[in-house]
Every structure is written in C-alpha cells, then in structure tokens.
Amino acid sequence: MIDLNSPESVREQLDRGVAGLSSPENMRAILARTERKPERRWIPGLCAAAAVLAVVLGLAGLMQERPMTLHELYAIEAGGGAVVTARPITEHEYVITVEDDHAILIHRGKLYRMMYMLDSLRAKGSPVGTVTRYSENPYDLRADGDDYISNAVLKGDAVYAVDGLPTTTAVLAEVDGQMALFQRSGEHGYGLNGDSLQDTCAVLGQVASITLENVGTLEGADAEAVMEVLMKNARLENAEALPGGQALLITLKNGVKLEMSLSGDQLIGCGVWDCTEFLDAFRALVAERA
Amino acid sequence: MQSDARPYTGEVFDRLYALYGNDVLRTAYYYLGEKQRAEDVCQDVFTKLFTYAGTITPGKEKAWLIRVTINACRDYWRSSWAKRVILGPPVMELIPDERNLLEERAEQEMLAKAIYSLPAQFREIILLYYYQNFTLQEIASILNISEGTVASRLARGRKKLEAILEERA
Numbered sequence: 001m002i003d004l005n006s007p008e009s010v011r012e013q014l015d016r017g018v019a020g021l022s023s024p025e026n027m028r029a030i031l032a033r034t035e036r037k038p039e040r041r042w043i044p045g046l047c048a049a050a051a052v053l054a055v056v057l058g059l060a061g062l063m064q065e066r067p068m069t070l071h072e073l074y075a076i077e078a079g080g081g082a083v084v085t086a087r088p089i090t091e092h093e094y095v096i097t098v099e100d101d102h103a104i105l106i107h108r109g110k111l112y113r114m115m116y117m118l119d120s121l122r123a124k125g126s127p128v129g130t131v132t133r134y135s136e137n138p139y140d141l142r143a144d145g146d147d148y149i150s151n152a153v154l155k156g157d158a159v160y161a162v163d164g165l166p167t168t169t170a171v172l173a174e175v176d177g178q179m180a181l182f183q184r185s186g187e188h189g190y191g192l193n194g195d196s197l198q199d200t201c202a203v204l205g206q207v208a209s210i211t212l213e214n215v216g217t218l219e220g221a222d223a224e225a226v227m228e229v230l231m232k233n234a235r236l237e238n239a240e241a242l243p244g245g246q247a248l249l250i251t252l253k254n255g256v257k258l259e260m261s262l263s264g265d266q267l268i269g270c271g272v273w274d275c276t277e278f279l280d281a282f283r284a285l286v287a288e289r290a
Numbered sequence: 291m292q293s294d295a296r297p298y299t300g301e302v303f304d305r306l307y308a309l310y311g312n313d314v315l316r317t318a319y320y321y322l323g324e325k326q327r328a329e330d331v332c333q334d335v336f337t338k339l340f341t342y343a344g345t346i347t348p349g350k351e352k353a354w355l356i357r358v359t360i361n362a363c364r365d366y367w368r369s370s371w372a373k374r375v376i377l378g379p380p381v382m383e384l385i386p387d388e389r390n391l392l393e394e395r396a397e398q399e400m401l402a403k404a405i406y407s408l409p410a411q412f413r414e415i416i417l418l419y420y421y422q423n424f425t426l427q428e429i430a431s432i433l434n435i436s437e438g439t440v441a442s443r444l445a446r447g448r449k450k451l452e453a454i455l456e457e458r459a
Binding site: 016 | 312332
C-alpha cells in the first residue's frame, strides 16, 4: 500500500517506475547538432555548433543582453501561426484550424486570452469579479451564467481591472502565483459580443509606443496619431480569428502591453479588421522619422 | 579550480548533466506522460543551461533546472489542451528497468497514473515535494509563489491523490 505520509517510499516507487528512462549520454553533442524549437525544426548544424561554441567560450552574458524580439517577449507568436480558431460546436465536437491553444478567461460572452505575466503591479486596478469555475472542458467554458470562468485561473481567485482600461479591453488575474494580463480576443466562437474596436482596444490617449514587426516603432504623438487613424477607419471583416503574420505591439504609458497581429492588410485582435489606412499611415510615419 | 571560476565550461556542463539529467527527464515524463515530449523538454532545459549560465546561483543549479523544466512542461501542457480534449490524454506507462519485479509494478503504475490524473497545479507540487525532495520553501522559490500557497496546494493535492489511490486500490 502506498503511504503518502512517507515521502521516501513514494520517491522510491516513482524512481523505480521510470528507472529504465535515462537521459541521452552526450547532451552536449546533441545540442551542438540541433537547435531545439517547439516544432522540432532543424537548423543548419553549423549555426547551432557556432552558437554552442560561443557560449562555451564564455559569451553567455552577451547572448542574454541581445535585443529581444517581439516573439521572445510575448505569448503570441504572430509569425508562428499560434492564433487559434477553435469553436465548440456541440459538447463532443471541436473544430481546430491551428494546432495550438491558450489560457483563457471568459466573462458573459467575452473571451480574454492570457498574454503575459506582468513584471510590476503598477497597472493593477480594482477587483471586477471572481472566477466561479475552473474547467479544462471547452464545453463548460461556453456556459455564460457564471461570473468568470477559466482554464487557467483557479476558482475563487479575483479578476482585476487594468488601471486606465475598460474591462472590455483587458483584465488581470493571478496564474500560478503571478499576475497575468488577459486581453480581449475573438475565438472559440466568442466574438465582439456587441462591442466595437474602440471598446476592445480602448487605448486612445494612453499609447506610449506601437511596434509593427518588420516595419518599425512609433512613439508618443506619432503612435497616438496612427492609433486614431485605426479607430476611425477600421472596418469589421468578421468576428473570428485568423493566423497572423506580423505582430503589432501596443505599449501603454502604464507599462501594459497589448498585442494584435496582422495578416496582409487585416488586423487581428478581437475580430478581424480591415484597415489599409492605418498601415499606410504607419509605414509613412516610420519612413518619415527614419 | 578553473572550472569554478567559469562554471559552465563544457566539463562542468557535463557534470551538471550527469547529476541532474535524469531528474529533469523523469520529472518531465511524470508531468507530461509522453516520453518524446519529456526528451524534448530535457533538451530545451539543457540548452537554456548554456544560455543562462551566468545567472544561476552556484549550488542552486538543480532548483534552477527543475524550475525551467516545470515551466517548459506547463507551456506544453497548456498548448496541448485542445489536443488532449480531442484525442484524450496520453496513457501514462511505466518505464522500469529489468530489475523491477513484475509484482511491484502494479503499485508503481497506480501511483504514476494517479499523479498524472491530478490537475497540473497539484501534480507539479506533488512531483517537486515527493519525487524531487524539495522543501516547501524551495518549492515556493521554484514556482515563485508563497510558502502558504505551496502548503495549501500540497495538502489539497495529497488529499486528491489519496482519494484517487483509494478508489483504484
């Protein structure tokens, strides 16, 4: 009989259960041959070997200090096709068009996707509700009678506003002991729920900078100006989600970061929005400031 | 010693790998229930050991490796949510060596499957406490949560585990 009051005996049982599983003998040689990616992509062996050699030569510190890219900073890899279109149809069917999923929070028809862990609580606002159900069952997650339901935030945990933002745009909640930003999103069959882009991305007046991957960064008044162009001209294409090709990162004055993505001329956040005027204005301003 | 001054030369990397490679791999296996994924996690973790060498406090290498392992497992666990819902979770199977007696395997298998069936936040606490022998304080530091939260999750996890084991006994 397994005695949970004796960690030693539990440990012994667990150890013996996987005693035949051993890590490969020469990990250093394996690492020199491959670069690990979640998708198991292979890269030219020479590059990997050079990277490992650089570290062995004591350049680890330098590697850490290299500028971070959007992809390393945030949960969504727009270029990696991580945006999900997944919609429960019945209790037992589930349509997936992109092989991935996310930690989510749902509040009466509004879906929020977890984006990243905050490194400061400066933007934490007042409590706006409580998670009344934790579930990993996607059918459960459609039940809108509860206050907040989630597959990541535990039952009983509070949900907080983001200082300066309406809850139609984003909320905060604790995940695994850290405060995480949940941004409004359109997927799993959840869409705008009567809201507009001005509601689900209500950032005007608070934008510190906007970065469009592979195009550039606009700051201050320039960033606000292109955001106004977006808000005035965006046309709703549909309320679902698409895989994105470029990340659009919006950094607010309070340090909070929101991320959307672009697929061609379409902006994907909560819903898919057509806005060539925004892209034209963004590129023109970046070129002008260069 | 020169290797202490530059602790992540290839030689010291090999030593850390020899010491903790199996801990990382087996913890990932008990977390994910998939050998291939556990091996991927192991490789990712030791790639990061090279990259972040300068930031690890000497003497705390195991805690650092297990923290990175848990984070990698969490990432995969969350990203595979839809897959688990559609296809069902992978079947947790023991990987004993030839010295393991057949009659002992039933109990080990029951324990492994019971831990695997726990929600992830309890499973990781149980693995860190029972399998990796960390103290509550160390677990709190590894998971970046308070000791109180660790104690509460451990108590709840143990209760759930007991209930599962009793039901299956």
